[in-house]
Amino acid sequence: MTDPKRYLVTAALPYANGLKHVGHLAGAYIPADIYARYLRARKKDVVFVCGSDEHGTAIPIQAKKENTTPRAIIDKYHEAMKQDFDDLSIQFDVYHRTSEPLHHETAREFFTMLHENGDLETKESEQYYDEEAATFLADRYIKGTCPNCGSDRAFGDQCETCGRTLSPDELINPLSTLSGKTPVKKQTKHWYLPLGKHEQFLRDWILRDHKDDWRHTVSGQCRSWIDGGLQSRAVTRDLDWGVPVPLEEAAGKVLYVWFDAPIGYISATKQWALNNNRDWKPYWYDNDTKLVHFVGKDNIVFHCIIFPVMLKLHGNILPDNVPANEFLNLEGDKMSTSRNWKLDMRDYINDFVKKDNGGGQCVDMLRYYLTQIAPETKDSEFTWKGFQDAVNSELVSIFGNFVNRTFVLMHKLCAGKVPKLHEAVLDDNDKQMIADIAAAKESVENCLENYRFRDGLFQVIDLARKGNQYMQKKEPWILAKQVAEKPELQQQIHNCLHICLQLTANLALLVNPWLPSTAQKMCYMMKVVEKMLDWENAGKLKLLSVGYALREPQLLFRKIEDDEITYQVNKLKSGALQTNETPAPVPEKPAVPAKDIIQFDDFAKIELKTATVISCEKVPKADKLLKLEVDLGTEKRTIVSGIALHYTAEEMVGKQVVVVTNLAPRKMKGIESQGMILCAEDKSGKLQLVKPENPVDPGSNVS
RNA sequence: GCCGGGGUAGCUCAGCUGGUUAGAGCAUCGGAUUCAUAACCCGAAGGUCGGCAGUUCAAGUCUGCUCUCCGGUACCA
Numbered sequence: 001m002t003d004p005k006r007y008l009v010t011a012a013l014p015y016a017n018g019l020k021h022v023g024h025l026a027g028a029y030i031p032a033d034i035y036a037r038y039l040r041a042r043k044k045d046v047v048f049v050c051g052s053d054e055h056g057t058a059i060p061i062q063a064k065k066e067n068t069t070p071r072a073i074i075d076k077y078h079e080a081m082k083q084d085f086d087d088l089s090i091q092f093d094v095y096h097r098t099s100e101p102l103h104h105e106t107a108r109e110f111f112t113m114l115h116e117n118g119d120l121e122t123k124e125s126e127q128y129y130d131e132e133a134a135t136f137l138a139d140r141y142i143k144g145t146c147p148n149c150g151s152d153r154a155f156g157d158q159c160e161t162c163g164r165t166l167s168p169d170e171l172i173n174p175l176s177t178l179s180g181k182t183p184v185k186k187q188t189k190h191w192y193l194p195l196g197k198h199e200q201f202l203r204d205w206i207l208r209d210h211k212d213d214w215r216h217t218v219s220g221q222c223r224s225w226i227d228g229g230l231q232s233r234a235v236t237r238d239l240d241w242g243v244p245v246p247l248e249e250a251a252g253k254v255l256y257v258w259f260d261a262p263i264g265y266i267s268a269t270k271q272w273a274l275n276n277n278r279d280w281k282p283y284w285y286d287n288d289t290k291l292v293h294f295v296g297k298d299n300i301v302f303h304c305i306i307f308p309v310m311l312k313l314h315g316n317i318l319p320d321n322v323p324a325n326e327f328l329n330l331e332g333d334k335m336s337t338s339r340n341w342k343l344d345m346r347d348y349i350n351d352f353v354k355k356d357n358g359g360g361q362c363v364d365m366l367r368y369y370l371t372q373i374a375p376e377t378k379d380s381e382f383t384w385k386g387f388q389d390a391v392n393s394e395l396v397s398i399f400g401n402f403v404n405r406t407f408v409l410m411h412k413l414c415a416g417k418v419p420k421l422h423e424a425v426l427d428d429n430d431k432q433m434i435a436d437i438a439a440a441k442e443s444v445e446n447c448l449e450n451y452r453f454r455d456g457l458f459q460v461i462d463l464a465r466k467g468n469q470y471m472q473k474k475e476p477w478i479l480a481k482q483v484a485e486k487p488e489l490q491q492q493i494h495n496c497l498h499i500c501l502q503l504t505a506n507l508a509l510l511v512n513p514w515l516p517s518t519a520q521k522m523c524y525m526m527k528v529v530e531k532m533l534d535w536e537n538a539g540k541l542k543l544l545s546v547g548y549a550l551r552e553p554q555l556l557f558r559k560i561e562d563d564e565i566t567y568q569v570n571k572l573k574s575g576a577l578q579t580n581e582t583p584a585p586v587p588e589k590p591a592v593p594a595k596d597i598i599q600f601d602d603f604a605k606i607e608l609k610t611a612t613v614i615s616c617e618k619v620p621k622a623d624k625l626l627k628l629e630v631d632l633g634t635e636k637r638t639i640v641s642g643i644a645l646h647y648t649a650e651e652m653v654g655k656q657v658v659v660v661t662n663l664a665p666r667k668m669k670g671i672e673s674q675g676m677i678l679c680a681e682d683k684s685g686k687l688q689l690v691k692p693e694n695p696v697d698p699g700s701n702v703s
Numbered sequence: 704g705c706c707g708g709g710g711u712a713g714c715u716c717a718g719c720u721g722g723u724u725a726g727a728g729c730a731u732c733g734g735a736u737u738c739a740u741a742a743c744c745c746g747a748a749g750g751u752c753g754g755c756a757g758u759u760c761a762a763g764u765c766u767g768c769u770c771u772c773c774g775g776u777a778c779c780a
Contacts, residue, residue, distance in 0.1 A: 217707080225775085228776070379709085380716095398742090405738050406738090472736085476738075477737075477739095621778080642778075666780060668779075
């Protein structure tokens with residue numbers, strides 16, 4: 001979009017069921033914050049909105065887990081996340097929450113318009129209903145036995161043990177988690193958003209109009225979705241936590257969280273307008289508003305497909321870009337909450353920012369490193385060693401050191417004041433440096449405009465590097481020793497320090513979107529007001545006035561010591577170890593079976609036998625399936641088993657396994673499976689075969 | 704399996720519509736220097752651009768096949 005009148009920048013609404021980690025930061029919040037700060041520095045009309053996403057079934061679930069109420073959960077995590085963002089200099093213009101009445105009202109209005117315009121479909125279906133609690137049960141509120149792994153910790157949407165996606169109908173022995181009773185099937189009506197109707201619009205808008213300006217990771221994923229066929233999506237669901245559907249016939253139903261959450265951007269904008277006595281409407285209705293969504297790649301489909309369709313139907317503007325980032329790994333592995341392999345924002349804040357030698361410099365160190373490794377084009381990796389290297393050899397040695405030596409020399413050679421620039425004696429080095437400052441402004445700006453934050457920050461550091469080179473060529477400390485014999489050298493010294501100081505001011509300005517605390521500290525040292533950081537001053541040589549006295553230098557960044565790094569790495573590893581070794585917290589009543597008690601006769605219905613794998617091959621065109629021939633002593637059978645991710649076909653041959661031999665046969669990928677192989681599965685989802693301690697004859701009964 | 708995105712120096716990445724000896728930063732090694740947080744500066748070394756084949760006067764850059772990593776999706780009794 002050329003020359004937008006105003007900007008609306010959004011960062012993904014974090015879900016209020018736990019603390020967020022540095023992957024979230026690198027993925028959405030830091031890039032969004034950099035962009036918003038840049039626009040503010042350019043005096044653009046910009047609103048940067050975010051807020052807590054507080055609906056959805058995971059909230060009441062989390063409440064149960066923590067033995068409290070949903071309200072307490074969202075209040076707790078809303079405050080915590082808000083605080084963490086604040087501690088890391090993520091400067092939203094408004095941080096709202098979807099539990100606010102303003103949001104409910106906004107979401108209701110949104111739904112109502114779509115409904116009244118006939119843009120939604122309705123469908124009746126049978127859903128589980130808890131008669132005692134007199135409510136329909138969300139998938140998450142039904143538990144039962146997993147048809148896949150047999151675990152009793154399966155829910156209507158997913159099995160906790162094997163992670164398989166489920167539908168409530170698949171559960172064996174479904175039970176309501178509310179009453180503990182067996183639910184009944186009951187007719188229910190829901191509203192759907194028919195995405196398929198908008199396929200052509202999406203194709204034109206994304207694949208044609210934004211062919212060149214969207215990241216190809218983003219448009220590629222969109223194409224994948226569109227080509228895969230766009231299904232209608234339920235907008236409502238039977239749940240009591242969320243925005244009630246504003247229809248009389250929809251009592252007990254709420255808007256699906258995916259529907260109400262992005263509308264949170266709109267309600268946040270409204271709240272901002274109220275707080276600042278402004279009009280929110282142009283930000284969502286005027287075509288000269290540039291809307292940019294910052295999200296992680298898991299959110300692409302919502303922000304590029306679903307929400308735009310909603311916005312179009314509702315008469316709003318569409319996002320100009322969705323610069324989604326990929327994922328951030330940690331020390332060689334994916335970040336994972338369940339395995340405790342992660343770095344929470346709060347942990348960093350406590351271990352670095354809140355320490356005596358911490359503060360803003362540590363905030364900026366993290367912002368620096370997370371930008372430097374930002375997964376803009378592919379997944380990237382956070383390592384503590386990398387963090388240390390980036391801080392020590394770039395921030396400290398190049399950037400911090402340049403500023404420091406400039407200030408020290410200025411105090412030693414120029415009496416603590418900004419020296420004069422003697423234009424008549426400018427040499428090639430001076431001129432080149434001046435040109436480099438102007439050029440840096442252009443390249444940094446270009447990067448920022450195109451969401452290349454990693455490259456932009458590199459350009460800033462590179463300018464500091466050029467400053468070091470320049471100073472080295474000029475060697476004012478050498479000139480100072482000769483000035484007694486050659487007084488004319490004093491002008492060279494002045495020119496060098498003048499340019500270095502103006503360069504320092506420029507560095508403060510250019511680095512400000514990325515490292516705001518550092519920019520402020522530099523302003524303090526230069527005794528200038530923050531207005532100097534206005535982008536229009538960039539590239540110029542007049543940021544500091546001649547003769548102006550500056551403060552004593554203070555170091556911009558401290559070094560990261562080796563022991564801090566080893567401490568963090570050990571902490572990460574031992575934390576992960578703990579979760580691996582300690583089983584899930586034992587409930588107060590130990591090991592009450594979740595399944596119904598059965599009699600011996602029931603058990604006896606299952607025939608279990610040992611078998612030896614004779615041969616084994618991978619089922620073609622299936623990732624998880626192995627086809628096995630097993631010897632049951634008296635017979636041989638073919639079994640198809642979903643263990644290919646854990647065992648290779650070769651290593652299965654010769655192994656003894658336990659087989660359910662009287663299970664009804666089932667065809668998979670065209671092969672009839674005549675039994676089932678038993679496996680144990682740990683928390684991480686790793687499968688282990690169940691087998692006799694010592695080999696026994698094939699066909700031995702297991703009981 | 705299908706769809707999408709990657710695989711370029713030890714690490715993190717640039718390389719647009721094909722064109723001279725494939726680039727940068729960090730790390731490493733050597734040198735120089737002292738204004739500076741043993742910092743800076745100069746220099747060197749380091750790559751059969753995942754593999755194979757093809758198109759072309761010319762391919763990291765185009766085509767086909769293949770291996771591998773990351774998502775999504777199907778298979779999981």
